Amino acid sequence: MTEIRVPTLGESVTEATVATWFKKPGDSIAVDEMLCELETDKVTVEVPSPAAGTLAEIVAKEGDTVGVDALLATLSEGDGAGAVKAADTAPAEEKLAAPADSASGGDGAAVDVMVPALGESVTEATVATWFKAEGDTVAQDEMLCELETDKVSVEVPAPAPGVLTKILAKDGATVQAGGQLAVIEAGGAAKASAPAAAPAAAAGATSGGSAKGDVEDAPSAKKMMAEAGLSADQITGTGRDGRIMKEDVQKAIAAGTSAKAPAPAAPAAPASVPRAPVAAQDADREERVRMTRLRQTIARRLKDAQNTAAMLTTYNEVDMTAVMELRNEYKDLFLKKHGVKLGFMSFFTKACCHALKEVPEVNAEIDGTDVVYKNFVHMGVAVGTPSGLVVPVVRDADAMSFADIEKTIADLGTRARDGKLSMADMQGGTFTISNGGVYGSLMSSPILNPPQSGILGMHKIQERPMAINGQVVIRPMMYLALSYDHRIVDGKGAVTFLVRVKEALEDPRRLLMDL
Structure with missing residues (x-):
């Protein structure tokens, strides 16, 4: 028996509505054939069949609201269509109890609540909130708790109906992927409970006489x-x-x-430095707001980067005249042909990919006592959003054209600001570009995005007097800052990288000739 579950819906999206079932119990299903369609407040998600067989039972009907990883249906890989159709006419309570009986082996059996898969390279999460307490009755697929990782929240549904007998990981605890969260005693009064009956207590007072x-x-x-x-x-x-x-x-x-x-x-955590005394007349004018989990994670990761890496920053400046002239000359034709504006990010991405080929240690990472060199460039592009900084990844940027880079960056930037990025969109980066110039920054020292060994900071383009061929002329100049891990990147490599980026931007023809 194969379970059909709700897939990952995107960052901050924790639930969806079952819009349409394309199949009914007893229908034969092919691999990757579309079974149903889910709707969130942002996107529509189609759910394909993970295997070939017969649709045994639909657990979540059209119009039902389901959480991430909730059970949608079961698929029988054998010849069970006849039995399935008979089972479909059974009362809802019996159908709800059936999976628990088969999974737990009968009344009173203990069912473990485990940490679900958290995504590629994500090995731990923090228990943010328990919606149930020990002794509470729970229905199958009812939300028990919410976990938070660096980027997304994951809700954990009950694997079977029963009574929550023991919570092993309390609020605030750090748990590993595949670890145990709690224990449910299957059977008893839980089987007769309605799926949405218990959450009323956890929800607090929710306007009982209102239209809701x-x-x-x-x-x-x-x-x-x-x-x-x-x-x-x-x-x-x-x-x-x-x-x-x-x-x-x-x-x-x-x-x-x-x-x-x-x-x-x-x-939530002890302060590293005691807070300074506040005058009595100022106390009432302060506002205390708890840091979001995302902001706490950003703070922890940035501090870890400072504590772990031998971080150093080197600077250079680039004359943007050639890039700006080339962009002004071809921007209309570029937009007409490719349907996207020609910006500066494609030039910088191309220039960095070009420089990383010559200085591969900037594109590498440390793994224990080994250095892992990447023969590809997955370019991280730092994007500021209302909830914090995220770094979506442009995969295989070194093999992309200018148009492909601009389209990908535009799409990732839009989805980042709308909260639609998935975990996969933010994993696997090998090098990062951060453009503080869009906010007016003239110069800064970016912090590494671990486990990467390099990050390039772009800054504001500002006209300055420059001495060229014995004459003072006004040129649009930009400061560049490369922060790098000095454990594997020497000063020579860092300076060489910046010089190659500078050369490619001041004479973009070098990119075409691989010089």
Whole structure:
């Protein structure tokens, strides 16, 4: 029996609505044939069949709201169509209990709740919130807790109906992929419980007499409301039946509807430096807001990079005259042919790929006592978003044309700002470009994005007087900053890299001739 589950829906997207089933129980299915279509508030996701066989049972009907990794249906790889159709007429309660009986071996059996797969190269997560307490009755696929990794939140559904007997990883605990979170005792009163009955207690007071009725708000939205000091009646839900989604809370916070958040009873982590005393007349004019998990993760990773790498920064400057003239000459033709604007990022990406071929250690990483050299360039492009800095990756940038690079960067930038990036979009980078110039930065020292060994900082283009051939002329100049890990990149390699980037930008024809 093969399980059909909800796939990853994208960063910050934790649930979807089953829009359409293309197949019904008893139908024969081919590998990769589309089974159903899910809708989120951002995109529509088609769910293909992972194997060939017969659709045994549809667990999530059209119109149902499901979380990431929730069970949608089961697929029988044998000849079981007849039995399936008979089972489909059974009452909903019996169908809900059936998977638990087969999985746990009967009433009273212990079912382990495990950490799901977190994504490529992601090995641990933090337990953000438990929606259930020990002793609570849970239904199958009901959300038990929410885990947070560096970039995304993952909700963990109950693998079987029953009673949550033991929570092994409390709020704030760090857990490994595949680790155990809790134990459910299958059977008993749990089988008769309705799937959405228990969450009312965890949701708090959710306007019982309103049009929403007993609709449960998204767990990630409830957590964010608690952190921001918001109540459900301050937010207009845009989800199904008025359900409040995470994006609704973000909009409310941006609109300034958040009440002053009370100071927490205990800080999430001990401060490294004691806070300076605050004058009594200033205390009432302060506002204390808890750091988001994403911001805490960014802070931790950047500090880890400083503590681990022997980080050093070297600088140079580049005359942008040639690039700007070339761009002005061909930007209209480029837009007409390729449907995307010709920007500076494609020139810098090409120049960096060119320089990395000559100085491969800048494109390498340290693994224990080994140096891993990458014979490809997956270019990370730092993008600022309302929730923090993210670094989507342009894969195989060294094999792309100018047009392909511009299209990919534009798409990744848009999805980053809309919160649509997936884990796969932000993994595997070998080198990073950070453009602080878009915010007006004249010079800065970027911090490495581990485990990478190099990051190039671009800055504002500013006209300055330059001495050229014995004459002072005004040129559009930009400072470049290369931060690198001095453990594997020597000063000579870093300077050579910057010089090659400078040469390629001041004479773009060198890129065509590989000089």
